Amino acid sequence: MTHQYPALSAEQKKELSDIALRIVAPGKGILAADESVGSMAKRLNQIGVENTEENRRLYRQILFSADNRVKKCIGGVIFFHETMYQQGDDGTPFVSMIKDKGIVVGIKVDKGVVPLAGTDGETTTQGLDGLSERCAQYKKDGADFAKWRCVLKISENTPSALAIMENANVLARYASICQQNGIVPIVEPEILPDGDHDLKRCQYVTEKVLAAVYKALSDHHIYLEGTLLKPNMVTPGHACPTKYSAEEIAMATVTALRRTVPPAVPGVTFLSGGQSEEEASINLNAINNCPLARPWALTFSYGRALQASALNAWRGQRENESCATDAFMKRAEVNSLAALGKYEGNGDDSGATGQSLYVANHAY
């Protein structure tokens, strides 16, 4: 612990930090288009479309064909491996289509969850083997950031100390390897919303998990200014009988982050989890209006919450493509406003009535 053996040169640090700042520039967030083949199966199944490579290509093309308005809303796109090497109808590689709009290309690099024996159904995430070589290749092929998702869940006995520690450690190893290869690691310790726990419980667990994550990042000599965090918002479990306002969710979320995420982290890009498109936007907007001081950018890294309407509009029909792109563009613009705290909502008066709910009793 006494001597520094610098992990990165000054130039490497600058490059990483610049990439991170570009992704979370004011009003911008991330399109998480990195659904695996299996996840795409579920999405396509819901709109009655067959899960073929061509259909997945056609669908991503819809998103990537958005016009220049998208530049102001989207700072980065996360790709799945297959998609990195696909092209548009005219032969333009998807990676080029995105980079030409000035948007940063990212790549999902984890290889899914595996069980932790001796726990109550908890998991860690695999993907470290050969990760360095894969990162080097992805960097050559156009990627400047990566994503790795760890999963924790809240129940009577979970998350256990082992699950928290092991997932924090594996996230730190991944982050270290990424940075060595000029790739900004997005660190994603997702705590699932499954369960009937209340807001306070989620806040408590989120604080413990994030404290462990940042201790692990420090232990592994990670350059925080060249990372991004992708956490869950602090919300009650799906089956919790108590309902909370967007302001309560915002206050719990920002409080948890203020207690654990060092100011050196340039941006926090929330996952949308099981939230609807509108919910995810309203909550993000409330977070950006929270009266506590927030030293990092607070923005989105949404999958379903950016794509649900687009998928529905498309339904696999070529003639619906332009309509589907518009549906995506609309959510992108809404979330861009939310990332600036300027989203007025869907016509309901959430603007005015929202204000009074900041003084909730719930002790954070």
Added chain:
Amino acid sequence: MTHQFPALTPEQKKALSGIAQRIVAPGKGILAADESVGTMGSRLQRIKVENTEENRRAFREILFSSDASINQSIGGVIFFHETLYQKDSSGKPFPDVIKDKGIVVGIKLDKGTAPLAGTNGETTIQGLDGLAECCAQYKKDGADFGKWRAVLKITDTTPSTLAIQENANTLARYASICQQHGLVPIVEPEILPDGDHDLQRCQYVTEKVLAAVYKALNDHHVYLEGTLLKPNMVTAGHFCPKKYTPQEVAMATVTALHRTVPAAVPGICFLSGGQSEEEASLNLSAINQCPLPKPWKLTFSYGRALQASALAAWSGKPENKKATQEAFCKRAQINGLASKGQYIVSGKSDAAAKQSLFTASYTY
């Protein structure tokens, strides 16, 4: 790790956070007047004054009876046990003298260092036994915050992992006990400036130490909004051949804090260590001018750097009372300005000279 057993009620949290905010209100810092009997011995010997209880009382009385306007620069005073129960010449208890000026009373709580066997001369801190009862009594007797100083040193082989972890743990236990009794804990993990190491080495060690401290505070369920941090500034060792400017010290210091101290901590009150009065003020002012985001107050908790001139002016003679107070008030005002980044020494070509040094080649 799964269920919260709340350590504090909302009322307790509010009280602690209110005290912390008052101590580090804009333009204010702390007078560390908690020198033990032995340490006062060293100070008094230098001005050839006998180390008697009456002399110690007399000196503290001169400081504490300064004009009430001192409360614009001083938010808190740390007492030594003996001093808390002494009175001024009119029979008024010192805590009341301080409180009547609207200044918060604090108390040193640790009982000095104890060796860590098997290390290279490293130590931990004792004082946890009966600490709860002590805190309860001090709270009744007028104290609202506590101070506990852990000590680490930089050499070829130190600080060791054990020293970092053990000192972080005792700091967290002390903080937890304080909060249970309504005292705001000032957490002081001092890394000594002894040695010939450079600025970068001190920054590295400071980052590791502070990461461990905040992980320990989290593990021990300490309410960060009701704490203060008293760290060393990041400086080169006393015997380092290379000299650094206040701007370099500032950048290294704020970078280290930026990477480790959560925004929830309301204030950081630097110790002055071996710095001269002027050095300590210039460095603090440069820190407050550092262009990095600073979500916590950055102020002073100075002992020698507030009292050196005052001690010299006094020299044990009652007729020097006015001169002593003037010397003390002058340093207090200067440091108040420094805590707002407004202490500029005239005659130096400030803006330009400062600017160029922020872009130093040395990688933070």
